[in-house]
Amino acid sequence: MDNKVLRKLEYHKIMDKLAQQASTFLGKQRVAALMPLSHIDEVNHRLQATEEASQVIRLKGHPPFSNIEDIVPALKRAKIGGMLNPKELIHIANVIYAGKRLVKFLNAVEEKELPILEHLWTQMQDLQHVEQAITQCINESGEIVDHATSALAQIRRELRLGESRVRDKLMQMIKSPNTLKKLQDGILTIRNERYVIPVKQEYRSHFGGIIHDQSSSGATLYIEPEVIVNMNNKLKEWKLKEEREIEKILIQLSHLIEEEQDNLHINLDMIGHIDFIFAKAKLSNTLQATLPKVNDQGYLKLKQARHPLIRIEDVVPCSIELGGTYTSMLITGPNTGGKTVTLKTVGLLSLMAMSGLFIPVEDGSEISVFEGVYADIGDEQSIEQNLSTFSSHLTNIIHILERMTPNSLILLDEVGAGTDPTEGAALAISIIEHIYKRQCRLIATTHYSELKAYAYDREGIINASMEFDVDTLSPTYRLLIGIPGRSNAFNIAQRLGLSQDIILDAKSKVNHADQKVDTMIANLEENRVTAEAERKEAEQIRTELQQLRHELEREKESQAQMRAKVMNKAQDEAAHLVKKAQKEAESIIQDLRKLALEEQTSMKEHKLIQAKKKLEEAIPEKEAAPKPKKKNNQKVNIEAGDEVFVEQFNQKGFVIDVINEKELTVQLGIMKMKVRKDGVELIQKKKQEQSTASRSAILKRAADDPVQMELDLRGKNVEEAYIELDRFIDECVLSNLNQMHIIHGKGTGVLRNGIQQYLRKHKYVKSLRLGEYGEGGSGVTVAQLK
Incomplete structure (x- = not known):
């Protein structure tokens, strides 16, 4: 590149x-x-x-x-x-x-x-072994630690001991009043890595030893007293040993790094x-960039592309498509209107994507990999530099024409500018035509009207322009595809206050063809503005309709839920009244039973049980709250045997037959109804292991079961036992069972006597006996059925 x-x-x-x-x-x-x-x-x-x-x-x-x-x-x-x-x-x-x-x-x-x-x-x-070898010898500050080797540890112990002895010896000297008056300061210091004391000049011969340094004034001498010279020599020896040991450690670690x-x-x-x-x-x-789709066919589709070097708050996005219906684009518009930025945006985003970078565009954008990206972009447009500007542009274009291939992206700014307008326009058309024939992808900017007309009737080349707001006399930086830019000179002059006579005279001098093109462009722009306004209005209406539809659906669901609440409340009140009556009836039945026992009269228990069952059945069942309508119910696989909710009749039922894709036959209570599939909601799929809620099938399976049927009535009173026993006998008869076990426990015998008395009078009971050993004894009654 x-x-x-x-x-x-x-x-x-x-x-x-x-x-x-x-x-x-x-x-x-x-x-x-x-x-x-x-x-x-x-x-x-x-x-x-x-x-x-x-x-x-x-x-x-x-x-x-x-x-x-x-x-x-x-x-x-x-x-x-x-x-x-x-x-x-x-x-x-x-x-x-x-x-x-x-x-x-x-x-x-x-x-x-x-x-x-x-x-x-x-x-x-x-x-890790290299890291550990280093960190075991060197701390984070870059200092060799004592435990790097055992030899280093011994050397440093001797160093610390020797230093302590030297300091102790010198401190003894300093603390002596006789010595202290000979010192400039009562402190220890180090010169040339040896311990010394600051001695006044006049007492230099009092301590003997070695003079290592003196102050700038010469009044203080830093003397190593003779009594510690040998001790300092010993310390120096240990320090040399320490240096040799450290060097040895560093060499070993360096060899490890080399390996x-x-x-x-x-x-x-x-x-x-x-x-x-x-x-x-x-x-x-x-x-805020996204991953584009990449092709190598020269196709560009940039949605809301932004120049990455302009602040997001300031940039005006543009959408560009190139390489499909048209392979070349000519952009016209005023100076400082954003033409050059558009060129740079397309070129820079292409280079970024080819470098593996995401680009600042909306999702769904596509970009091409090019063999070469070429650009002739310059900002020098002064009159004094016309010749040099034209020569520079032409040199760059010649360089591009020599190197471009069909899979190239070419960006030309102000093509043909810097020379005579007529010749420049002709030259620009020839250059664009040459590039177009080579099937390259081209985006060029221009001010020439001839190029607008050329692109207008040339297949594969499209006009575009940078929008200009005549009211504010400023560009909007919006790219308009399919609409060439038109000259706004007369409009601008009129708004700035130029005489109407001068403007009319100027218009009369404009070529008729140019006026026709300008009028055509104005009509196109007017149609575009109208179409865009209508599109926005249609979009707003569509949004409002969708919102209204959602509100109506929510209102419908709310009304259905409110209706369900009212129904439930009424059913609760009815159930309360029935239960109250049931309790009163049970009280009366109990009194009648006691009266019958006192008077030794016979009373038909099963009639009492039937009366009680009628009272229970009188309690109304609550209606389930309607569920929100399921969308796209046609996609739900509804089969025969499935439990469904039919919205039209507000009832549950079972599917008997699937007539076609749109209709079903549903059993609703005792009625069979033909309903539409889209008005049905699936509640539960049919169970594979048993048929659709058929009790007879369940009982039939129980009849095949080798285990004897049992009914456990322990903990119930006599009235409750009668109800359960009556239901159980019916199930056993339907299941073709000839024997049943009633578990009542021993207790006081009241429940056992009541159960046996009831069984003796039942028409389906042939005989009964107490359980034998292993069957529960007197806590179980075994009944033989007819």
């Missing part, structure tokens, strides 16, 4: 923004080397890597890249056998630790598959690559 074109399209400014997002020097190096690619597979690979990083940021946040210093020079010195210093070694340990943290962070992202990032982090080598330098370079490369990918994702978030 031509560096001159990259500069004109301000690609380097995007790279500066990208470098700011990189966390390491390694990532910044990769940004500096980034260039657009022309192969679609490589571009898609880059974009997919950016997408993976964006997903990681959304799910887990930003990865850790801290404490990564430039260790490349240290690795080079280790490679040639040099000894690394403690700071360099601790930086290497930090890089190893950072790589380990990065791998752990990426491995923790389980929600998404990250094939590209995973390929990178799995190449990183495990160098692992290839793996360290691999880790550095992977860390830098991952940092670079995440920098692209961070820039995408900053620019």
Whole structure:
């Protein structure tokens, strides 16, 4: 890609923004080397890597890249056998630790598959043994620790002991009143790594020893007293031993780095690559950019594209489509109207996408990979530079024509400008025609009316313009596709107050064809404004209708729920009255039963039970609140046997037959009804293990069961037992059972006597007996059925 074109399209400014997002020097190096690619597979690979990083940021946040210093020079010195210093070694340990943290962070992202990032982090080598070897010898401040080796620990113990002895000896001297008056200050200090005391000039011979330094005035001498010279010599010996031991440790660690330098370079490369990918994702978030679809057919479809170097608050988005119905676009409009920005936007977004960067467009945008992007964009338009400007433009265009291929994007600003308008327009048309025949993608800006007419009737080339507000005499920076720009000179002059006579005279001197074109453009623009206003009005009406529809549906559901509440309240009141009457009836039945026992008269128990059942059945069942209508019910698979709710009759029922895709036959109580499928809501699918709620089938299965049927009535009173027993006998008869076991317990015998008395009088009971051993004894009654 031509560096001159990259500069004109301000690609380097995007790279500066990208470098700011990189966390390491390694990532910044990769940004500096980034260039657009022309192969679609490589571009898609880059974009997919950016997408993976964006997903990681959304799910887990930003990865850790801290404490990564430039260790490349240290690795080079280790490679040639040099000894690394403690700071360099601790930086290497930090890089190893950072790589380990990065791998752990990426491995923790389980929600998404990250094939590209995973390929990178799995190449990183495990160098924990190198990190541990360094950190066991060197602390974070870059100092060799005492326990690095046992020899170093012994040496430092001797050093501390020797220093303590020297300080104690000197402190004894300082504390002596006789000595203190000979000292400038009662302190200890160090000169040339040896302990000394500040002695007044006149007492220099009193202490003997060695003079190491003196003050600037010469009044103070820093003397090492003779009594500690040997002690300081001993300390010096231990310090030399310490230096040799430290050197030995550093050499060993440097050799380890030399052995692992290839793996360290691999880790550095992977860390830098991952940092670079995440920098692209961070820039995408900053620019509010999206992932475009990529093709290599020269097709561009940019929805609401924004120039990435203009603030989001200030930029006016534009939508551009190129390479489909038309391959060339001619943009006209006033100066400072946004034509050049539009050219740069298309070119820069293409370069960004080809570099693996998301672009600031709306979702659904598509961009092409080009073999070359060429641009002739210049801002010099002064009269004095007309010749040089024209020559410069023409030189650039010649360069482009020589190098362009059919899969090229060409951006020409003010094509043919800087010379005679007639010749310039003719030259511009010829250049555009040549590029068009080569099937390149072209966007050009111009002021020439001849080019508007040329594009108007040329298949594959379309006019466009930058909108200008005549009322405010300022551009709106909106791109209008399909409408050429028209001259607003007369309108502007009129609004500024120029005489109407002068304006009319000027209009009479304009070529008739130009007037016709200008009128055509004005009509097109007027039609566009009208159509856009009507579209907005239709959109507003559609939105209002949808809102009204939703409100009506909510109101309908609210009314249905209110009706259900009223019905439930009425049914609750009715149930309360029936229950009250039931209690009174039970009280009367109880009194009658007691009276019958007292008078030794016979009373038919089953009649009492039937009367009680009628009272229970008199309690009304509550209607279920209607459920909201299910949308797209045609898609629900309704089959015979399914339980459904029929909205038309507000009742539940069972599907008997599916007539066709739109109609069903439904059993509603004793009636069979033909209903529409869209007026039916599925409540429950039929159960596979049993038929649709057929009790006879359930009881038939019970008859096949080898286990004897039992009824447990323990804990119930006699009246409750009669009801349960009567139902149980009916079920056993329907199931063809010839024997049943009634569990009543022993207790006081009241329940047993009442049950046996009832069974003896029942028409389906042949005989009865108490349970035998193993059957429950007197706590169970066994009845034989007819």
